[in-house]
Amino acid sequence: SQTIHQWPATLVQPVGSPLSLECTVEGTSNPNLYWYRQAAGRGLQLLFYSVGIGQISSEVPQNLSASRPQDRQFILSSKKLLLSDSGFYLCAWSEKTSDYTGELFFGEGSRLTVL
Amino acid sequence: LAKTTQPISMDSYEGQEVNITCSHNNIATNDYITWYQQFPSQGPRFIIQGYKTKVTNEVASLFIPADRKSSTLSLPRVSLSDTAVYYCLVKGGGFKTIFGAGTRLFVKA
Numbered sequence: 724s725q726t727i728h729q730w731p732a733t734l735v736q737p738v739g740s741p742l743s744l745e746c747t748v749e750g751t752s753n754p755n756l757y758w759y760r761q762a763a764g765r766g767l768q769l770l771f772y773s774v775g776i777g778q779i780s781s782e783v784p785q786n787l788s789a790s791r792p793q794d795r796q797f798i799l800s801s802k803k804l805l806l807s808d809s810g811f812y813l814c815a816w817s818e819k820t821s822d823y824t825g826e827l828f829f830g831e832g833s834r835l836t837v838l
Numbered sequence: 839l840a841k842t843t844q845p846i847s848m849d850s851y852e853g854q855e856v857n858i859t860c861s862h863n864n865i866a867t868n869d870y871i872t873w874y875q876q877f878p879s880q881g882p883r884f885i886i887q888g889y890k891t892k893v894t895n896e897v898a899s900l901f902i903p904a905d906r907k908s909s910t911l912s913l914p915r916v917s918l919s920d921t922a923v924y925y926c927l928v929k930g931g932g933f934k935t936i937f938g939a940g941t942r943l944f945v946k947a
Contacts, residue, residue: 755933
């Protein structure tokens with residue numbers, strides 16, 4: 724069966740420090756991968772999605788970046804965190820489907836607090 | 839991607855049926871309607887998906903009228919554990935999946 728893991732689960736970082744969140748998927752190949760962010764009490768904001776190794780689409784221009792160095796690995800990074808980067812970060816994957824919207828499977832989430 | 843509109847919040851009592859309606863006036867021919875549930879500090883979880891008429895699974899029912907400009911998620915006999923945020927999504931084939939603000943359902947004892 725397929726599983727998705729992301730880490731770390733919780734992170735407290737000072738403003739201006741770098742960030743690296745990692746997500747891996749097991750039990751499937753060539754998935755679509757996504758990074759979402761959820762601010763406290765708000766909906767999910769799509770940050771990045773990827774359809775293949777090295778292919779990243781950015782939805783929100785900001786100081787965050789994403790990379791997909793391997794088929795089932797998705798990394799969210801920042802060189803210098805801002806206070807506004809605080810939130811709950813969720814990685815998700817879906818199968819590639821040709822005829823309907825594929826179900827999204829989410830990881831456990833990473834809660835980032837920038838102080 | 840079709841824009842969706844749903845109530846910000848709803849209250850209910852245990853044992854009642856809850857209906858959450860989502861408006862999607864500019865839904866496209868190849869769009870499907872999907873609902874997700876999210877508990878605090880967890881990622882959303884797929885509940886149900888449909889294209890037209892009625893779809894039912896072990897968790898919920900989804901009613902879609904003929905014009906498909908709205909849909910209603912029906913949760914039978916809710917319990918306290920159904921307190922969550924419910925998201926309505928509309929999209930066709932493709933990779934981009936956008937979530938709206940969702941409906942915060944609060945079930946009281």
